[in-house]
Amino acid sequence: MATGGHKIPGMDTLTPIAILVLAAAVLGSTVTPSRNKPLERRLARLEEKVDLLMAHVGVEQPQDPRMAQLDELLAEGKQIQAIKVYREITGAGLAEAKEAVDRRMR
Incomplete structure (x- = not known):
């Protein structure tokens, strides 16, 4: 163009x-x-x-600002709450959200 x-x-x-x-x-x-x-x-x-x-x-x-909240939850050891936040942000299913949060924890 x-x-x-x-x-x-x-x-x-x-x-x-x-x-x-x-x-x-x-x-x-x-x-x-x-x-x-x-x-x-x-x-x-x-x-x-x-x-x-x-x-x-x-x-x-661009990263959603709520991902910082997700990282804070992971730092506090609140993986289940982090998965819930991830699902709210992305609309992902439970299994996909768990895998993504597990990868983010590494």
Whole structure:
């Protein structure tokens, strides 16, 4: 894309990211219980790809300020409360939230 004759850095790379994010949103909105697991796996692969593309371009996702609260809970040894906070922040399921909190504790 050009603006006033100047190319915007990284814009060519951001287009595929936008497409993947849109695809992930569409997949996430069409989930039915019987098709949930295969779509969850596809969505997870798309999220991984988006993360790789963002890292390649040097774009960081802003961290939710409530993650500091989660870290404080972990420092106090309150893992169950930390999992609850993680689920509130991300909308993750119980197993996914537990795994994420366990990784964050390391």
